[in-house]
Amino acid sequence: MALDDTDEETGCLEYARGSHQWRPISHLENASDHSEISDVDGGMSSFHSSDETSYRDGLSTAAKLACIINPMDTIASAPTKEGYAILHHQDVWHGSGANISTTQHRRALVAHYIRGDVTFKDNVGRINNGNGPFGNASYIYGRYKKYNRVDLDESFFPIIYGPARTEWIEEFLRQ
Numbered sequence: 001m002a003l004d005d006t007d008e009e010t011g012c013l014e015y016a017r018g019s020h021q022w023r024p025i026s027h028l029e030n031a032s033d034h035s036e037i038s039d040v041d042g043g044m045s046s047f048h049s050s051d052e053t054s055y056r057d058g059l060s061t062a063a064k065l066a067c068i069i070n071p072m073d074t075i076a077s078a079p080t081k082e083g084y085a086i087l088h089h090q091d092v093w094h095g096s097g098a099n100i101s102t103t104q105h106r107r108a109l110v111a112h113y114i115r116g117d118v119t120f121k122d123n124v125g126r127i128n129n130g131n132g133p134f135g136n137a138s139y140i141y142g143r144y145k146k147y148n149r150v151d152l153d154e155s156f157f158p159i160i161y162g163p164a165r166t167e168w169i170e171e172f173l174r175q
Contacts, residue, residue: 001083001084001085001108001109002080002081002082002083002084002085002086002107002108003082003105003107003108003109004082004104004105004106004107004108005079005080005081005082005104006079006080006096006106006108007077007079008077008079008097009099009100009101009104010099010100010101010104010105010106011096011097011098011099011100011106012077012078012079012080012096012106013077013078013080013086013094013095013096014075014076014077014078014094014095014096014097015075015076015078015088015092015093015094016059016063016071016074016075016076016092016093016094017074017075017076018068018074019059019062019063019066019074019091019092019093020089020091020092021066022062022063022065022066022068022093023065023066056071056072056075056095058093059071059075059093059095062093090114112157114152114157116159116162116164118152118157119150119151119152120141120145120149120150120151120152121150144156144157154166
């Protein structure tokens with residue numbers, strides 16, 4: 001949910017139109033032959049760059065594999081008014097650039113709604129062999145990964161729906 005109005009200057013959310021139809025490139029992460037991929041630095045399935053030099057690097061790789069000739073032509077900005085929320089599926093390529101405004105903030109409340117059985121992937125056979133700053137987890141989720149564990153910590157990822165709800169969620173909701 002946007003806590004401030006966002007536009008291109010403040011780095012509003014961007015989407016790659018049609019990317020929900022591209023084959024996820026995660027199928028290449030465990031492949032022994034990576035000849036289909038070039039210039040990939042561990043950010044294969046992320047719209048975000050691990051070194052923040054270009055948040056569109058992963059998009060370019062995915063677009064190339066989907067035979068998209070001009071991937072930058074697929075990008076559409078989504079300016080958002082304060083108080084409005086945007087929902088999208090995880091497989092839609094999305095991201096935002098830096099806030100270059102000297103007078104406006106770009107603040108937001110972000111929630112990720114994921115299944116309760118999701119785990120981090122092991123480092124075995126991965127392209128960067130777990131040598132990134134957060135192992136093989138992206139810099140978005142990797143900061144929540146516990147050492148030598150693949151389960152999601154319910155302190156950060158509470159299970160809010162279903163019979164296996166996080167124990168403390170009922171008490172939290174009563175407050």
